[in-house]
Amino acid sequence: MTRMDRVPETAPTPLQRHYINLSAVALVAGAVAITALEIGAPLGSPLVKICVAIGAPLVIVANGDAALRIWRSAWAWMPIDRGRGLFRLAWVAAAAIGLLAIGAAALVVLSA
Numbered sequence: 001m002t003r004m005d006r007v008p009e010t011a012p013t014p015l016q017r018h019y020i021n022l023s024a025v026a027l028v029a030g031a032v033a034i035t036a037l038e039i040g041a042p043l044g045s046p047l048v049k050i051c052v053a054i055g056a057p058l059v060i061v062a063n064g065d066a067a068l069r070i071w072r073s074a075w076a077w078m079p080i081d082r083g084r085g086l087f088r089l090a091w092v093a094a095a096a097i098g099l100l101a102i103g104a105a106a107l108v109v110l111s112a
Helices: 015-039 047-075 082-111
Strands: none
Touching: 015 047, 047 082
């Protein structure tokens, strides 16, 4: 018996086609915000707030969509290889924690 290394995806996630574009805009916004903070701008600076207001929702939406893809993958693997399915569920948990951390950090910046 050959060991499977992939399970076919049955349907794309809603934003899968846009993941790279959303992530690229969020990356630029994050880079600008971090650079501004590094050169001495305060956390409540309008530049930092604008970058966070643009970038954080994009990161949350794009990575939420990616977490959905991992979730689907986990359940696709369960009947084939339970260990792989559980491993992917652990990644879903990690993604959820990351999304909550990004959201909390964005709230801190936007309320500064």
